[in-house]
Amino acid sequence: MSQRGLFITLEGGEGAGKSTAMAFIMRRLQEANVDLVCTREPGGTQLGEQLRETLLAPSDTEIDPTAELLMMFAARAQHLAECILPALQRGKWVLCDRFTDATYAYQGAGRQMGDEPVAVLEELVQGELRPDVTLLLDVPADVGIARARGRGALDRFELEDHAFFERVRQSYLARAKRSSGRYQIIDASAPLPDVEQALQALVNDLIACPPLVEV
């Protein structure tokens, strides 16, 4: 039986600090000589980045929720085929800013489509592949959105209302509770040095004792 690389995902609501955490984890893993691919969703390929632009651009034309869901999974299918699976098969670690947990949170809960259509597409697009480790940066919706606003112009999702972001947060927390073996919840409302300390401890554990994953 051969081993593949580790698949790590970062999740959280708007402004939780994922990009900041990505950069921190990437530096730490590279210092430890981990052969690493850093990527994001929606995105990570030319097609995925094109879909991202359409999905995130505020527009007068509403995107139908089913169309939005399918675009997320279209981007994901290409991302898996072109980037994630080849990297994992070569033994590289993949660090991905958002993956299918985001679809459960945003389309399933935020858009109130429910888990079922997400689960059907997850099975079709991913087969058995699931992240090995998911770091959930948890922050109250108001705190996250205030941080995102502080950064400048808002994208199409960031323009949603408080109730939407509360549903997103509760969905993430409920999934983390159900699959506690895969998730690590980080209190992202804490000051940045504390968040980085928690991330450093998790990265140290992963390097010292990476979970065994087989192809």
Ligand SMILES: Nc1ncnc2c1ncn2[C@@H]1O[C@H](COP(=O)(O)OP(=O)(O)OP(=O)(O)O)[C@@H](O)[C@H]1O
């Ligand atoms: N722990 C923290 N405390 C205070 N501010 C933070 C913290 N972490 C990140 N920030 C700041 O909050 C803002 C949002 O952070 P970042 O862009 O990393 O979040 P994000 O989760 O990637 O956001 P989005 O999902 O909206 O793209 C940035 O200005 C960042 O400097």
Ligand SMILES: Cc1cn([C@H]2C[C@H](O)[C@@H](COP(=O)(O)O)O2)c(=O)[nH]c1=O
């Ligand atoms: C993967 C994925 C993402 N989204 C949303 C969540 C965010 O609002 C944007 C991505 O931008 P960010 O810079 O990572 O915050 O897309 C979604 O609704 N569903 C998904 O599956």
